[in-house]
Amino acid sequence: MAVNQARNVAIVGLYEWPKRVDPDVSSMQIKARSIKRALDDAGLTWADIDGLYDANDGEGGGGLGLSAYLGIHPRVIDTTSVGGSSYEFQVAHAVRDIAAGRVNVAVLSYGSKAASQRIPIGTGGPRSAGNWQANMENAYGQTLISNYAMVAMRHMHQYGTTSEQLAEIAVTTRAHAMRNPEAVQAMQDLQFMNIREITVTDVMESRVIADPLHLLECCMVSDGGGALILASADVARGTKKKPVWVIGSGEGIEYRRNGSDITVSSAARSGPAAFAEAGVSPSEIDVAMIYDSFTITVAVMLEDLGFCKKGEAGAFVADGRLRWDRPGAPALNTDGGGLSSNHPGMRGLFLLLEAARQMRGESTSQVANPRLALAHGNGGQLGGNHAGGTNILAAD
Amino acid sequence: MPSRPQPSFPEHDTQPYWDAVKDGKLTYQVCTDCGAVVFTPRGQCTECGSDHLEVRVSSGTGTVYTYSVIRQNRVPAFAELGAYALAYVDLDEGFRMLTNIVGVADPTKDVKIGQRVKVEFEAQDTGDYPIPVFRPV
Numbered sequence: 001m002a003v004n005q006a007r008n009v010a011i012v013g014l015y016e017w018p019k020r021v022d023p024d025v026s027s028m029q030i031k032a033r034s035i036k037r038a039l040d041d042a043g044l045t046w047a048d049i050d051g052l053y054d055a056n057d058g059e060g061g062g063g064l065g066l067s068a069y070l071g072i073h074p075r076v077i078d079t080t081s082v083g084g085s086s087y088e089f090q091v092a093h094a095v096r097d098i099a100a101g102r103v104n105v106a107v108l109s110y111g112s113k114a115a116s117q118r119i120p121i122g123t124g125g126p127r128s129a130g131n132w133q134a135n136m137e138n139a140y141g142q143t144l145i146s147n148y149a150m151v152a153m154r155h156m157h158q159y160g161t162t163s164e165q166l167a168e169i170a171v172t173t174r175a176h177a178m179r180n181p182e183a184v185q186a187m188q189d190l191q192f193m194n195i196r197e198i199t200v201t202d203v204m205e206s207r208v209i210a211d212p213l214h215l216l217e218c219c220m221v222s223d224g225g226g227a228l229i230l231a232s233a234d235v236a237r238g239t240k241k242k243p244v245w246v247i248g249s250g251e252g253i254e255y256r257r258n259g260s261d262i263t264v265s266s267a268a269r270s271g272p273a274a275f276a277e278a279g280v281s282p283s284e285i286d287v288a289m290i291y292d293s294f295t296i297t298v299a300v301m302l303e304d305l306g307f308c309k310k311g312e313a314g315a316f317v318a319d320g321r322l323r324w325d326r327p328g329a330p331a332l333n334t335d336g337g338g339l340s341s342n343h344p345g346m347r348g349l350f351l352l353l354e355a356a357r358q359m360r361g362e363s364t365s366q367v368a369n370p371r372l373a374l375a376h377g378n379g380g381q382l383g384g385n386h387a388g389g390t391n392i393l394a395a396d
Numbered sequence: 397m398p399s400r401p402q403p404s405f406p407e408h409d410t411q412p413y414w415d416a417v418k419d420g421k422l423t424y425q426v427c428t429d430c431g432a433v434v435f436t437p438r439g440q441c442t443e444c445g446s447d448h449l450e451v452r453v454s455s456g457t458g459t460v461y462t463y464s465v466i467r468q469n470r471v472p473a474f475a476e477l478g479a480y481a482l483a484y485v486d487l488d489e490g491f492r493m494l495t496n497i498v499g500v501a502d503p504t505k506d507v508k509i510g511q512r513v514k515v516e517f518e519a520q521d522t523g524d525y526p527i528p529v530f531r532p533v
Contacts, residue, residue, distance in 0.1 A: 120470045129401070129403075129404035130403075130404035130405065130406075130407050131407060132407065132409040132410055132436065132437070132438060133436070134404070135403040135404065135407050135409075135410040135414070136403075136410060136413075136436040136437075136494065137494055138400075138401040138403075139400040139401055139402070139403070139527045140400075140482055140494055140495055140496050140527075141400070141466060141469050141471065141473070141474035141477070141480060141482065141496070142466075142482050142494065143466060143468075143469050145466075146464045146466050146482050149464035149466075150462045150463060150464045150482065150483075150484065151462070152464075153462050153463060153464055153509065154461070154462035154509065157462070157509045157510075207467070208465075208467055209467055209468050210464045210465065210466045210467060210468070210482075211464050211465040211467075211504060212464075213464075256492065256494075257442075257492070258433055258435060258486075258490055258491050258492050259486070259490065259492065260492075262461075262462065262484075383462075
């Protein structure tokens with residue numbers, strides 16, 4: 001590990017909303033209550049918040065609207081909203097702001113009622129009409145899933161990747177979900193069929209939503225939310241739990257371009273930046289929390305983040321290699337992931353919550369003595385416009 | 397006849413493109429300062445930032461770069477279609493276009509990466525604008 005590695009900013013508090021179907025609360029209530037519980041987890045107070053980072057989710061209004069709801073006057077507000085990667089971007093910005101002395105206690109939060117409000121995230125609505133992108137897209141009936149599916153189809157064509165190989169990712173995350181009581185409850189509340197460990201055959205026999213992606217390769221649509229508290233090293237010395245240090249971050253974007261290789265995601269930009277700042281390499285990572293909107297998302301990002309070579313993710317994930325209890329490769333999405341624990345629309349916050357729990361020793365699929373975790377969020381549509389944020393966390 | 401969502405105007409970047417579509421022409425832009433091919437239509441060159449963009453008419457032939465057959469879409473215009481093929485087509489002039497592949501018996505079997513395709517302008521039940529789609533040649 002690099003000797004000059006900066007340990008200026010730590011995750012000191014966290015809370016994950018336990019219910020995945022919760023018709024009796026608003027998104028703002030999920031956000032605010034999660035913030036209070038995350039502050040309690042840290043031993044900090046409402047008045048300590050001086051930086052508020054918000055993805056403009058819920059019934060919110062962004063950093064301004066959420067400040068008003070909470071009744072606080074932060075010195076910094078940041079309304080970075082890049083879909084599911086918003087939280088990895090916001091962590092990068094909070095680290096920057098804390099390092100610059102502008103913030104001591106930074107708060108990120110998320111609340112969504114996607115299940116209760118029956119929002120068809122993956123198979124629903126076009127962009128709003130009458131802009132430069134919608135006018136070129138809406139006539140063709142693209143769904144969110146179909147963008148990821150076209151990446152998968154091209155990946156299979158270029159590299160010989162198979163559906164059976166991609167299915168391993170869903171099998172591994174389901175195994176982790178079955179160890180997480182909140183994930184099991186989620187699958188019950190969302191009326192999943194067959195709430196048990198699944199096999200590659202189960203995935204292959206589930207119906208195709210958009211070729212080549214099957215139902216069991218697609219994340220669920222749930223309610224949910226949570227909050228994350230980051231603080232300066234000075235504040236972190238006095239908090240209740242062991243701090244989890246943010247030692248590197250990277251931000252990247254990618255979009256539809258003439259002649260581009262759509263099997264390469266924005267992670268190819270954000271990943272190397274994060275590893276360079278952290279002074280560590282992918283082979284040192286114990287826990288990899290990678291946005292599993294679909295199986296292909298994880299495959300592409302394992303490659304682009306440098307866990308394996310481009311085109312080799314299919315072989316890399318084989319034989320349960322990324323399960324929590326297998327040495328020699330990072331444990332993948334140990335909470336059960338978006339595929340089998342929760343996906344209210346923007347999963348990026350949960351990647352950070354579980355990565356931090358692992359560094360604290362609090363996961364339901366706890367890796368033995370982990371030192372380093374990675375959280376990589378993806379927002380927007382893989383293969384089309386999308387943003388990728390990478391954070392690297394270190395245990396105290 | 398199909399009834400796909402129509403483009404919506406006023407919209408300054410895509411209006412000339414759709415007006416050409418109505419005349420049976422598939423157009424793209426080329427930067428007269430640096431030669432870059434620009435698509436989808438917009439006001440600036442994506443390579444050098446120049447606003448000197450010339451509209452050219454494409455031959456309408458290209459190659460399927462990738463595709464997916466969509467089995468489920470809750471948007472009403474597509475909900476009852478049955479399976480249909482969404483694709484990126486790389487036109488011979490060097491631009492990539494989101495589109496549909498039509499005119500195949502079974503889209504789950506008859507669409508392939510690398511397949512040669514040609515544009516056609518599909519008339520719509522409602523609205524003034526036909527929709528450019530591609531058919532294998």
